[in-house]
Amino acid sequence: MAEVKKVATRDAYGKALAALGAEHDNLVVLDADLANATKTQTFQKAFPDRHFDCGIAEANMICVAAGMSTTGLVPFASSFAMFASGRAFEQVRNSIGYPHLNVKIGATHGGISVGEDGASHQCCEDFALMRSIPGMTVICPADGVEAEAAVKAAYEMDGPVYLRFGRLAIPVFHEEGFNFQIGKGEVLRDGTDVAIIANGLLVYEAIQAGEQLAAQGINAMVINMATVKPLDEELVLEATKKCGKVITCEEHSVIGGLGEAVCSLLSEKLPTPVRRIGVNDEFGHSGPAAALLKQFGLSAEHIVEVAKDFCGK
Amino acid sequence: MTELEIKQLQATACKVRMGVIEGTHGAKAGHPGGSLSAADMFTYLYFKELNVDPKDPKNEGRDRFVLSKGHTAPGLYSVLANRGFFPVEDLPTLRHIDSYLQGHPNMNTVPGVDMSTGSLGQGISVAAGMALGAKHQNKSYRVYTLLGDGEIQEGQVWEACMLAAHYKLDNLCVIVDNNGLQIDGPVDKVMSPYPIDEKLKAFGFHVEVIDGHDYNQIEAALNTAKTVKGQPTAILMKTTKGKGVSFMEGQASWHGKAPNDEEYAIAMNELKAALAELEGN
Numbered sequence: 001m002a003e004v005k006k007v008a009t010r011d012a013y014g015k016a017l018a019a020l021g022a023e024h025d026n027l028v029v030l031d032a033d034l035a036n037a038t039k040t041q042t043f044q045k046a047f048p049d050r051h052f053d054c055g056i057a058e059a060n061m062i063c064v065a066a067g068m069s070t071t072g073l074v075p076f077a078s079s080f081a082m083f084a085s086g087r088a089f090e091q092v093r094n095s096i097g098y099p100h101l102n103v104k105i106g107a108t109h110g111g112i113s114v115g116e117d118g119a120s121h122q123c124c125e126d127f128a129l130m131r132s133i134p135g136m137t138v139i140c141p142a143d144g145v146e147a148e149a150a151v152k153a154a155y156e157m158d159g160p161v162y163l164r165f166g167r168l169a170i171p172v173f174h175e176e177g178f179n180f181q182i183g184k185g186e187v188l189r190d191g192t193d194v195a196i197i198a199n200g201l202l203v204y205e206a207i208q209a210g211e212q213l214a215a216q217g218i219n220a221m222v223i224n225m226a227t228v229k230p231l232d233e234e235l236v237l238e239a240t241k242k243c244g245k246v247i248t249c250e251e252h253s254v255i256g257g258l259g260e261a262v263c264s265l266l267s268e269k270l271p272t273p274v275r276r277i278g279v280n281d282e283f284g285h286s287g288p289a290a291a292l293l294k295q296f297g298l299s300a301e302h303i304v305e306v307a308k309d310f311c312g313k
Numbered sequence: 314m315t316e317l318e319i320k321q322l323q324a325t326a327c328k329v330r331m332g333v334i335e336g337t338h339g340a341k342a343g344h345p346g347g348s349l350s351a352a353d354m355f356t357y358l359y360f361k362e363l364n365v366d367p368k369d370p371k372n373e374g375r376d377r378f379v380l381s382k383g384h385t386a387p388g389l390y391s392v393l394a395n396r397g398f399f400p401v402e403d404l405p406t407l408r409h410i411d412s413y414l415q416g417h418p419n420m421n422t423v424p425g426v427d428m429s430t431g432s433l434g435q436g437i438s439v440a441a442g443m444a445l446g447a448k449h450q451n452k453s454y455r456v457y458t459l460l461g462d463g464e465i466q467e468g469q470v471w472e473a474c475m476l477a478a479h480y481k482l483d484n485l486c487v488i489v490d491n492n493g494l495q496i497d498g499p500v501d502k503v504m505s506p507y508p509i510d511e512k513l514k515a516f517g518f519h520v521e522v523i524d525g526h527d528y529n530q531i532e533a534a535l536n537t538a539k540t541v542k543g544q545p546t547a548i549l550m551k552t553t554k555g556k557g558v559s560f561m562e563g564q565a566s567w568h569g570k571a572p573n574d575e576e577y578a579i580a581m582n583e584l585k586a587a588l589a590e591l592e593g594n
Contacts (some may be wrong), residue, residue, distance in 0.1 A: 060438045060472035067442020095439055099420050099429040
């Protein structure tokens with residue numbers, strides 16, 4: 001069997017920006033001294049006059065992007081998820097969210113798969129922070145193909161978008177030309193026993209888990225919920241009605257992310273038992289990404305364990 | 314400027330100040346002190362300097378103004394209303410539930426407001442972004458932003474200054490209202506920002522220091538700003554907080570307090586008398 005192709009979604013981000021930049025003169029990119037890491041350097045090489053380094057000053061960068069957007073440009077402001085959503089939270093809220101400006105935030109290095117840099121850089125709170133801003137769209141693509149499509153979709157929609165990408169190269173399972181729609185979940189495997197709703201790098205793990213569970217007699221539905229907000233409520237409710245049990249999986253705190261978004265919906269509209277897989281209420285630490293993901297239970301193996309326990313097998 | 318022109322501006326500023334009193338009295342809240350200290354600058358900007366059209370407030374080629382010290386919305390709203398962007402009669406609805414005149418400027422509800430502000434330190438960054446966007450697209454409009462002297466205690470202000478100089482934003486004019494007072498007291502007692510002019514120079518600005526109530530000096534500084542190339546200009550204007558209303562002048566307590574009915578009557582009478590004198594001559 002051929003080895004699965006792996007791409008970091010941050011690489012896909014840089015590639016997508018460069019491709020879109022060739023088509024659209026009004027696309028500009030801002031970075032805060034991390035162009036090499038966020039991969040906006042790919043865009044910078046192609047369009048140096050449309051790439052604006054703001055230095056190590058994320059709060060200022062976010063507001064500069066807001067100002068540029070009012071002049072008809074479409075800025076993608078980039079930094080690590082920790083700084084884009086955390087350090088600059090209030091700037092995002094007040095200067096982008098409140099006036100509902102057309103700024104895209106390209107946040108890389110989300111989650112604990114940042115690895116060796118450790119807890120200070122492992123942002124597991126960004127979905128929670130960004131979801132809480134009225135009118136903000138929050139997307140976390142599952143592979144390189146989806147990441148590229150999400151960047152294009154974000155450019156094409158009018159309004160603020162937070163895009164979360166990862167540092168780690170992860171398997172690509174979408175076909176080229178995949179049609180991504182903001183706010184629409186994707187059923188990757190049909191099932192009736194339990195609905196596994198995942199995003200980011202947990203989607204591939206959920207697919208693997210679905211196959212392993214099938215071999216053990218559990219028929220799991222697997223859904224890629226790349227858009228955390230607005231949540232595809234229709235699909236969540238439909239899957240829940242069909243399966244009666246839900247597992248959410250995300251490389252994010254179990255507080256405030258996809259899991260809680262699903263729980264909030266279900267507790268009001270269709271009370272159903274839910275198990276949340278994510279980073280529990282704790283900080284990460286240094287280590288190789290793969291080892292960390294395993295240690296924190298962000299793996300197919302752990303999803304299988306939880307699903308079996310949940311289904312009483 | 315002729316003496317007559319100056320008197321006309323002073324008369325207009327009197328009306329702008331009356332609007333500040335109407336607004337904050339109607340709201341029973343708001344920030345009169347810093348609105349009044351900047352009233353002469355507001356007046357000059359909107360009646361002489363800015364290329365704006367009240368009938369076409371979103372015109373792409375217009376000059377932009379960002380009120381970085383967003384809490385002085387009563388001053389901005391009053392000058393916009395007096396300039397014809399919306400009815401002066403609406404000013405007393407400031408801060409009322411269902412009024413479009415939000416406590417801090419909202420670009421999506423108030424005609425003529427170019428950016429929603431209120432969280433200090435952010436407006437100057439947005440203004441720098443507008444200036445950068447204009448330069449990048451070879452647009453000729455200019456961008457102006459007004460900051461408080463307390464506001465510049467925010468670290469983000471200096472991030473923005475660094476960027477403005479780095480990208481040589483000579484289409485950006487940063488105005489600092491140095492009325493010397495912030496909520497907790499004199500700025501040099503709370504957290505001294507001085508020397509402001511030297512700091513701005515060190516950050517790469519061309520700096521003009523003026524009396525912010527002297528129209529000749531305001532005009533000269535803004536005209537100079539348009540001739541400065543390759544760097545942004547900062548105008549540090551010395552002003553009196555609460556200017557124009559005797560009992561508010563130089564009082565930190567009038568930073569964020571509304572006049573009661575009695576104080577309102579006194580303030581309006583003073584301003585009406587000043588206006589009558591200016592218009593009588």
